Amino acid sequence: MSGFPTAHFCKRCNRETPHSEVLVRKPSSYDTDKSILGTLKLWAHTLINGGHYYDMDR
Numbered sequence: 001m002s003g004f005p006t007a008h009f010c011k012r013c014n015r016e017t018p019h020s021e022v023l024v025r026k027p028s029s030y031d032t033d034k035s036i037l038g039t040l041k042l043w044a045h046t047l048i049n050g051g052h053y054y055d056m057d058r
Helices: 036-048
Strands: 007-010 015-018
Touching: none
Parallel strands: none
Antiparallel strands: 007 015
């Protein structure tokens, strides 16, 4: 997860606030489906979401 800041600026507090949690990507059902249809579903899911995964564990 390089490239993500470890702190963000809080406008309310007017100071830098460190992140207190780390998001870890959950494996999707498409990851375990090794069929051609599963590969196409994973490709379409990635294309639609711009490569971002929104199903995350905290």
